[in-house]
Amino acid sequence: xxxxxxxxxxxxxxxxxxxxxxAATLTKDAAPGEVLLKVTGLRKHFPIxxxxxxxxxxAVRAVDxxxxxxxxxxxxxxxxxxxxxxxTMGRLITRLLEPTAGTIEFEGKxxxxxxxxxxxxxxxxxxxxxxxxxxxxxPRHTTGTIIGAPFKLQGVEPEGGIKKEVQRLLSVVxxxxxxxxxxxxxxxxxxxxxxxxxxxxxxxxxLVVADEPVSALDVSxxxxxxxxxxxxxxxxxxxxxxxxxxxxxxxxxxxxxAVMYLGKIVELADRDLLYKTPMHPYTKALMxxxxxxxxxxxxARSERLLLDGDVPxxxxxxSGCRFHTRCWKATQICTTTEPPLKELRPGQRLAxxxxxNFADQAxxxxxxxxxxxxxxxxxTPGGRRTAGTAGG
Amino acid sequence: xxxxGRSGAPVDGPAAASPSAASPAPSAxxxxxxxxxxxxxDDGLVKSVDGLSFRLERGRTLGIVGESGSGKSVTSLGIxxxxxxxxxxxxxARVSGExxxxxxxxxxxxxxxVRKLxxxxxxxxxxxxxxxxxPxxxxxxxxxxxxxxHHDVGKKAARKRAIEMLDRVGIPQPDKRVDNYPHExxxxxxxxxxxxxxxxNNPELLIADEPTTALDVTVQAQILDLIRxxxxxxxxxxIVITHDLGVVAELADxxxxxxxxxxxxxxxxxxxxxxxxxPYTWGLLGSMPRLDRExxxxxxPVKGSPPxxxxxxxxxxFNPRCPYADVPKDDLSRTVRPELTEVGDRHWAACHMTQEQxxxxxTEEIAPRL
Numbered sequence: 001x002x003x004x005x006x007x008x009x010x011x012x013x014x015x016x017x018x019x020x021x022x023a024a025t026l027t028k029d030a031a032p033g034e035v036l037l038k039v040t041g042l043r044k045h046f047p048i049x050x051x052x053x054x055x056x057x058x059a060v061r062a063v064d065x066x067x068x069x070x071x072x073x074x075x076x077x078x079x080x081x082x083x084x085x086x087x088t089m090g091r092l093i094t095r096l097l098e099p100t101a102g103t104i105e106f107e108g109k110x111x112x113x114x115x116x117x118x119x120x121x122x123x124x125x126x127x128x129x130x131x132x133x134x135x136x137x138x139p140r141h142t143t144g145t146i147i148g149a150p151f152k153l154q155g156v157e158p159e160g161g162i163k164k165e166v167q168r169l170l171s172v173v174x175x176x177x178x179x180x181x182x183x184x185x186x187x188x189x190x191x192x193x194x195x196x197x198x199x200x201x202x203x204x205x206x207l208v209v210a211d212e213p214v215s216a217l218d219v220s221x222x223x224x225x226x227x228x229x230x231x232x233x234x235x236x237x238x239x240x241x242x243x244x245x246x247x248x249x250x251x252x253x254x255x256x257x258a259v260m261y262l263g264k265i266v267e268l269a270d271r272d273l274l275y276k277t278p279m280h281p282y283t284k285a286l287m288x289x290x291x292x293x294x295x296x297x298x299x300a301r302s303e304r305l306l307l308d309g310d311v312p313x314x315x316x317x318x319s320g321c322r323f324h325t326r327c328w329k330a331t332q333i334c335t336t337t338e339p340p341l342k343e344l345r346p347g348q349r350l351a352x353x354x355x356x357n358f359a360d361q362a363x364x365x366x367x368x369x370x371x372x373x374x375x376x377x378x379x380t381p382g383g384r385r386t387a388g389t390a391g392g
Numbered sequence: 393x394x395x396x397g398r399s400g401a402p403v404d405g406p407a408a409a410s411p412s413a414a415s416p417a418p419s420a421x422x423x424x425x426x427x428x429x430x431x432x433x434d435d436g437l438v439k440s441v442d443g444l445s446f447r448l449e450r451g452r453t454l455g456i457v458g459e460s461g462s463g464k465s466v467t468s469l470g471i472x473x474x475x476x477x478x479x480x481x482x483x484x485a486r487v488s489g490e491x492x493x494x495x496x497x498x499x500x501x502x503x504x505x506v507r508k509l510x511x512x513x514x515x516x517x518x519x520x521x522x523x524x525x526x527p528x529x530x531x532x533x534x535x536x537x538x539x540x541x542h543h544d545v546g547k548k549a550a551r552k553r554a555i556e557m558l559d560r561v562g563i564p565q566p567d568k569r570v571d572n573y574p575h576e577x578x579x580x581x582x583x584x585x586x587x588x589x590x591x592x593n594n595p596e597l598l599i600a601d602e603p604t605t606a607l608d609v610t611v612q613a614q615i616l617d618l619i620r621x622x623x624x625x626x627x628x629x630x631i632v633i634t635h636d637l638g639v640v641a642e643l644a645d646x647x648x649x650x651x652x653x654x655x656x657x658x659x660x661x662x663x664x665x666x667x668x669x670x671p672y673t674w675g676l677l678g679s680m681p682r683l684d685r686e687x688x689x690x691x692x693p694v695k696g697s698p699p700x701x702x703x704x705x706x707x708x709x710f711n712p713r714c715p716y717a718d719v720p721k722d723d724l725s726r727t728v729r730p731e732l733t734e735v736g737d738r739h740w741a742a743c744h745m746t747q748e749q750x751x752x753x754x755t756e757e758i759a760p761r762l
Contacts, residue, residue: 081608082579188697218459219635223679223693230690245608252681252691275683289613291638292684293677295661298642306617307610309564310578 033072036207036239037093042066042102044088048315061314062088064263065102067341070207075233075240077254077271079247079286081311085263086243090211093241094128095119106207124154127200131212133192137184143170143195144180150202169198174228190221194228201232209241214249226253247290251275256347259283262314262322265341269348279348279355282323321353324369329354333365418492420447421629422471422597427489429463429470436702440466442653444489448646450596453623453630455644455661457637457676459698463653464633468599471631472516473498473506493597512542515590519602521582525574531558531585532570539592557588561618580611584618591622598623599631604639616642637680641665646738649673652699652709655732659739669741669750671714674758685762692761708744716753720744 045059063085070076078086091097093104095111103112111122127150130136137146147166151158158165167177173194184192193213200208213229214222226249232238244250250257257274259267259282267280278284285305307326312318318325324334333353341351344358353362429441441463448454456464466485469475471493475485491498493513498506518524526534535554536547543550551570558566561584574582583603590598600619604612620643623630632643640647640661647664649657649672657670668674678692696713699705707726711717717725724730724744732740735747743750 081610190697218698219637220459220675220679220694221697223681223691224695226681227691227693247609248681248683251683251687272687286609287683289609290683291612291616291636291642293637293641293665293680293682294684295641295644295665297684304613306613310580310611311608 033074033239035069036072036107037070037241038103038105039069039093040067040103040105042089042092042104043100044085044092044097045100058315061263061317063092064314064317066260066263066265068258068265068268070239070241072206072239073237074255075242075253077250077257078241078243078260079245079250079257080260081245081286083262083311083314084260085314086245086260087211089260090128090209090241090243094126094209095122096128120154124156124203125206127203127205127208129193129196129200129208129210129213132216133189133196134184134216136196137192139184142181142183143175143187146184146195147199147202150199154203156203165202166198169202172201172232173198174224188221189217190224193217193221193225197225197228197232201236201238204236205238207239207241209243211243212245213242215244215246222249229253247287259286262311262317264322264351265349266323266352267348267350268341269350273345273348277348277357279344279350279358280323280352281327281329281354281356284356285326321351330369331362331365331367332369333362335369418447420492421450421494422448423490423492424467424471425490425492427467427470427491428487429466429475430486432484432486433702438701439653439704440701441470442704444650444653444655446648446655446658448597448629448631450629451623451627452646453632453644455640455647456631456633456650457635457640457647458650459635461698461701462650463701464650465601466653467650468516468601468631468633471498471597472510472514472599473503508542511538511595512593513595514597514599515593515595517583517586517590517598517600517603519605521579521586521606522574524586525582527574530571530573531577535570535585535589535592538589542593553592554588557592558585561585561588561591561622562614563588579607580614583607583611583615587615587618587622591626594626594628596628597631598628599633601633602635603632605634605636612639619643637665637676649676652704653701654709654742655740656710656743657741658732659736659741663736663739667736667739668754669735669739669747670710670743671716671745672710673741674754675713677762678758682762688761708742716745719749719753720746 044063047056048058050057080086148162151162258265267283285307288305320336321334324330339351343349427444431438458464532554536550539550555566644661647661675694711725730742730744732742735741
């Protein structure tokens with residue numbers, strides 16, 4: 001009996017690349033390309049206005065000074081909890097939002113403050129896939145209109161006409177060309193997300209920013225879309241920035257990963273380094289919080305690091321290292337001095353005074369703060385606490 | 393594994409599904425027999441739950457997993473008696489079968505009786521605490537209300553009890569926070585407050601419907617810990633409904649996998665994760681990237697999409713998506729609906745493939761890829 005394999009949900013023949021799988025995974029980790037996108041000191045503060053004259057009383061510091069670059073052909077994953085600024089970051093680099101400070105360079109060209117007209121040629125190269133496949137498609141437009149819109153906006157006439165190209169795109173993302181005249185409500189969530197992907201790919205962009213592309217989908221459909229994005233990257237040489245909160249999905253899709261906390265990148269590292277030897281205490285806590293789908297490993301959760309409380313408000317972030325209020329390793333220096341993001345090991349950048357799996361950056365500073373005392377049980381560094389504060 | 397109060401296995405399985413009219417009160421704490429929840433709509437009858445049977449003892453946790461539309465939430469609302477409360481005649485659900493809770497059959501005793509049990513004997517934690525909590529009342533007022541409906545106590549005593557519960561679920565400064573409104577709480581704290589409200593009457597059955605789906609992963613870990621600790625303390629029976637296999641693996645003793653309104657596999661958590669006997673369960677496990685394993689090259693998704701509940705595929709509801717649909721002979725998968733059969737100790741699966749075929753496919757083809 002031949003082994004029937006689970007398909008990708010795509011129409012047979014249109015997009016079957018399972019044979020090329022082995023070769024492709026090799027090339028994916030090949031030498032990184034040149035820098036496609038470079039972000040320096042990027043900030044976005046949303047003003048809070050109050051009173052009759054809408055006086056500015058403060059600001060939500062959604063993104064508060066981040067630096068990173070995206071290399072051609074790679075996938076950069078961005079993880080963090082809600083409110084850490086990862087979606088704002090995505091909207092800044094696609095210039096859907098105007099940055100407060102900092103610069104964004106795309107292929108060496110400064111696009112930080114380009115206007116709508118100035119950005120238009122750029123839009124061909126930078127596209128976005130949105131989280132919610134229900135609200136990101138106009139319910140009154142047919143699939144054909146939705147996927148064909150980029151051509152009309154850019155004044156591009158693809159070879160063979162727009163309709164033919166749209167039908168080709170439909171088959172590329174695993175839908176059928178007959179779906180051309182259907183409306184979004186006739187599709188399931190996974191199929192809608194495929195339409196969103198087809199639209200993003202219409203102009204053959206260089207960079208695709210995907211904000212939680214699979215979090216609204218069911219588990220089995222999630223895997224289909226993840227595989228589809230993987231295949232498309234390989235076929236079309238795409239560069240991805242994938243923003244997600246699910247650490248296992250991010251590990252699966254990314255080459256490098258940025259961990260964000262309260263508007264800052266706290267760790268930026270190659271995937272395997274990050275998951276094998278996370279250096280930032282927050283990264284470590286984040287990973288240990290992911291439930292393991294294996295009942296036999298249930299006892300392993302005694303080693304789980306349980307963070308105290310919630311993420312502080314980005315309106316008034318803590319001084320020094322922003323994580324110090326929840327960190328079990330925090331010392332005096334963490335409350336006063338903000339650790340810079342620096343490369344401690346090739347391929348692993350980090351902003352921490354007291355990293356895990358590495359030499360301490362501030363060894364003279366040894367007095368643990370109270371957060372540490374609450375979080376850590378005596379003798380076991382980073383031991384598990386019982387939930388809440390009620391017990392002790 | 394010893395289970396107090398659990399009778400022998402026979403009735404636990406498909407046998408319990410026989411809709412015999414005058415079945416005697418069961419010995420199990422919660423015994424759901426052949427539950428059906430159908431919704432008449434303009435497009436046809438939506439069979440959200442179509443013949444579901446399971447049992448649950450005090451102190452045990454049952455995890456119900458499935459994709460959206462598999463009927464898991466409808467099941468929980470059915471047990472809580474929240475379907476018949478619908479005021480919209482056209483949408484009124486048709487619930488049939490038997491739900492025995494502690495010797496009482498809930499579908500036949502009438503809405504008033506169920507209302508007395510709801511909150512006291514059985515309580516529910518909803519997915520989205522912001523929409524489940526009333527925005528106009530303080531957290532304290534809502535907990536006090538839940539308590540005083542079932543207990544004849546004064547406001548002061550009830551308030552004291554509310555503070556005590558908030559303290560128990562780990563809300564800092566409970567005597568102050570009790571007067572806060574839901575919007576003043578963070579997402580994790582709201583979920584804690586909701587847990588406090590559902591546990592205020594010491595219910596014996598707690599249904600948690602996607603309790604952590606709306607929460608961040610670090611907060612999720614806190615809430616899972618809390619649910620587990622509270623169960624140990626109160627000894628309630630818990631049903632956890634989720635699409636996240638990780639959450640189920642953390643909490644559940646037994647797992648029930650739903651597909652198209654029916655149970656397709658049920659058994660002890662360890663067996664369902666390590667010796668699953670249904671292709672859909674294999675598909676779920678293969679779809680999921682895992683942090684505890686080496687990086688996979690590629691995920692192995694289930695092809696296609698979940699079925700329409702109005703027009704389920706004939707035969708096995710999973711057959712259009714099943715890569716092994718042709719394995720059973722005589723085209724059984726497409727013509728005959730498979731019943732749950734015993735495949736291990738307290739472990740059932742509904743599949744036409746023989747036990748040997750499934751064991752072979754699992755060990756040779758599926759398990760090595762996971």
